Amino acid sequence: MISKELLDKPAQKPFEFEAAYYPPKYAGIKAYTVDELISGIKRVDGLSIFYHIFHPLFSSHVIPEDMHNDFAVWIRDEIHDSRLAQIISDIEGKEPRTVEDVREDLLKILTENKVSGRASRPFYFVSCNPVIFKTGKVARNLGELIDIIATISMRSIAYHFIFKRVMGYTTKNDFSIWIEENYGLKELADSLSSIDPQTYTDEEKLREDLIRKIEEVIFS
Amino acid sequence: MIEKYAEIIGEDELDSIVKIAEKLKGVSVLHVNSTPSGGGVAEILSKLVPLMRELGIETDWKVIRGDKDFFTVTKSFHNSLQNGFGELPKGAFEIYNKWQEINGNELDLDYDIIFIHDPQPAGLIKFRKKGKWIWRCHIDISNPYEPVWNFLKQYVQQYDSIIISSPVFGRDDLIKPQYIVPPSIDPLSIKNRPIPEITVRRILYKFDVDPDRPIITQVSRFDRAKDPLGVIKTYKLVKRHTDVQLVYVGSPASDDPEGEIVYNETVQAAGSDKDIKLLMLPPNSDLEINAFQRGATIVMQKSIKEGFGLTVSEALWKEKPVIGGNTGGIPLQVINNVTGYLVTTPEEAAHYTLYLLRNTNIRERLGKNGKEHVRKNFLITRELRDYLMVASLTGSQQTPT
Numbered sequence A: 001m002i003s004k005e006l007l008d009k010p011a012q013k014p015f016e017f018e019a020a021y022y023p024p025k026y027a028g029i030k031a032y033t034v035d036e037l038i039s040g041i042k043r044v045d046g047l048s049i050f051y052h053i054f055h056p057l058f059s060s061h062v063i064p065e066d067m068h069n070d071f072a073v074w075i076r077d078e079i080h081d082s083r084l085a086q087i088i089s090d091i092e093g094k095e096p097r098t099v100e101d102v103r104e105d106l107l108k109i110l111t112e113n114k115v116s117g118r119a120s121r122p123f124y125f126v127s128c129n130p131v132i133f134k135t136g137k138v139a140r141n142l143g144e145l146i147d148i149i150a151t152i153s154m155r156s157i158a159y160h161f162i163f164k165r166v167m168g169y170t171t172k173n174d175f176s177i178w179i180e181e182n183y184g185l186k187e188l189a190d191s192l193s194s195i196d197p198q199t200y201t202d203e204e205k206l207r208e209d210l211i212r213k214i215e216e217v218i219f220s
Numbered sequence B: 001m002i003e004k005y006a007e008i009i010g011e012d013e014l015d016s017i018v019k020i021a022e023k024l025k026g027v028s029v030l031h032v033n034s035t036p037s038g039g040g041v042a043e044i045l046s047k048l049v050p051l052m053r054e055l056g057i058e059t060d061w062k063v064i065r066g067d068k069d070f071f072t073v074t075k076s077f078h079n080s081l082q083n084g085f086g087e088l089p090k091g092a093f094e095i096y097n098k099w100q101e102i103n104g105n106e107l108d109l110d111y112d113i114i115f116i117h118d119p120q121p122a123g124l125i126k127f128r129k130k131g132k133w134i135w136r137c138h139i140d141i142s143n144p145y146e147p148v149w150n151f152l153k154q155y156v157q158q159y160d161s162i163i164i165s166s167p168v169f170g171r172d173d174l175i176k177p178q179y180i181v182p183p184s185i186d187p188l189s190i191k192n193r194p195i196p197e198i199t200v201r202r203i204l205y206k207f208d209v210d211p212d213r214p215i216i217t218q219v220s221r222f223d224r225a226k227d228p229l230g231v232i233k234t235y236k237l238v239k240r241h242t243d244v245q246l247v248y249v250g251s252p253a254s255d256d257p258e259g260e261i262v263y264n265e266t267v268q269a270a271g272s273d274k275d276i277k278l279l280m281l282p283p284n285s286d287l288e289i290n291a292f293q294r295g296a297t298i299v300m301q302k303s304i305k306e307g308f309g310l311t312v313s314e315a316l317w318k319e320k321p322v323i324g325g326n327t328g329g330i331p332l333q334v335i336n337n338v339t340g341y342l343v344t345t346p347e348e349a350a351h352y353t354l355y356l357l358r359n360t361n362i363r364e365r366l367g368k369n370g371k372e373h374v375r376k377n378f379l380i381t382r383e384l385r386d387y388l389m390v391a392s393l394t395g396s397q398q399t400p401t
Helices: A004-008 A034-043 A046-053 A070-079 A082-089 A099-112 A142-151 A154-166 A174-183 A186-193 A203-218 B002-009 B011-022 B040-054 B068-083 B092-106 B122-127 B146-156 B197-206 B228-239 B258-270 B286-295 B310-317 B346-358 B360-377 B380-395
Strands: A010-021 A024-031 A123-128 A131-141 B028-033 B058-063 B113-117 B132-136 B161-164 B178-180 B215-219 B245-250 B276-280 B298-301 B322-325 B340-343
Touching: A004 A142, A010 A142, A010 A154, A010 A174, A010 B011, A024 A034, A034 A070, A034 A099, A034 A123, A046 A070, A046 A099, A046 A123, A070 A082, A070 A123, A082 A099, A131 A142, A131 A154, A131 B011, A131 B380, A142 A174, A142 A203, A154 A174, A154 A203, A174 A186, A186 A203, B002 B011, B002 B380, B011 B380, B028 B040, B040 B058, B040 B380, B068 B092, B068 B146, B092 B122, B113 B122, B113 B380, B122 B132, B122 B146, B132 B380, B161 B380, B178 B380, B197 B286, B215 B228, B215 B286, B215 B310, B228 B245, B228 B258, B228 B346, B245 B286, B258 B276, B286 B310, B298 B310, B298 B346, B310 B322, B310 B360, B322 B346, B340 B346, B346 B360
Parallel strands: B028 B058, B028 B113, B113 B132, B132 B161, B161 B178, B215 B245, B215 B298, B245 B276, B298 B322, B322 B340
Antiparallel strands: A010 A131, A024 A123, A024 B178
16 A cells, blocks of 8 residues: 555656647558558558557547457458457557557568458558647646546547657656656556557546556555 | 637647647748638638637738639639549640739748648749748549649649648658648537527428428538439438438539539439428528538438538537448548448448438437547547647657657
């Protein structure tokens, strides 16, 4: 159990919450077949992999709840291979994996499970550029960090919890890094790190699970 | 004005827009298009420009001028870019260039960020003095008439970035970034704001539509691309099984000589069925369109070819499930079994219409999802934020801290 004193103990360095949007841009590649999809995945930049694999969670491209990413939806709806779609849907995105690890897995799975068929609607590869801004919210202690995670826009949580880590700017999510550096709470940091954001389709469920993990450690 | 949107999009979203706008403080922005009123571009600019100013960004809007010959040329450009074929007036490229020259010399283009909307003023890039230039293309350029595209491309290539409405319209032959910014609807406009039930019923009565019986509604021009004959066929297939009315709300298009022919074909296909209403409303019948969409049980947009098809978002915003053609920007709005159903044939459309007419709970679920989908994706505040971001990104690249 973490004491009230620890929750209120000032951090050495406050946590400044930023947030980001990712305006999409056409990557100039489209695929009608799985072979073309493989070729496209090889050619696009990491931000494109981020956009199609992780962005659906907290962005507003509604994808069906039973599929976790854009590739899976396209394979199911256009190539009509539900089994392959399910495998692609459940690709692992947990720490310390980056978009490059995900790209490698995608290529391996698609190459090993080659399916024929031509889509009537192609897969359009989209990339993006992050537009990052300060939210003005700052946590000065652990208690404040928890309060802000519970209430801030998911755009901010996604930036700190997913984007920077999967793009390789950090090896862990920002929350775990801050908790460990300022409070030495490795158990709590690891607990947050164990969440795989790729397997969520509802951003609020991700927030709930972050809070639940924090509560589990704090009240254990 | 902008704070009125907070109730709809939430304070967080509005706050984000304010924060992103701060990146453009001190930057001058100019929008240039070809008409001050009428049409979707003028409509969006009439909202966006005041909102950008309200956010503290020095923003102007200028309109190019031209004679009848020029606008005949640009109309032929527009059609041939979207349809993939075309007939250009004699001396089209010379006429186009002449008016770029005239406008380029007359307009003050001394701004930091310039948005040029659509092909009509695209050639103004020749007169760039400073700043970053963004070409905002509102039309489908995925399958253009090559001679026109090749002519236009010499200008488009000179821009710093390009905005298209959907990845479907993306071009593989452009080097500059092609940002994807879908169009949007204004939830506070007369066409989309909540209206009382009595207004809906009164308008339906006025056009001899029974508000107490199921209604399929399609709002679109009498244009083959909108498949009015397919809509009639769909209705007739459904009618074999259940009581239903069809309301097709169109408006006369003086610039579309084919409109009358298609209308007459549709009248003939409808026959003497009193439950089919083929309406021709005057332009700006926003309240009536609002009422017909709200009064509908199911909204259809059974297009065979479509630009973006914002009538879909208008209907979804009113919590109506939409059966839409699997083309253009419709699949961005209609997500199968989430906000409606994508179809290609009248038989498919009839199947899902009947399914929805039989299942109130499914209609309600799709309707609620549809409203949320539009709230997140297709409201004017999202388009405003996207413009700010593209301006910011075009002005400077960022990396995470």
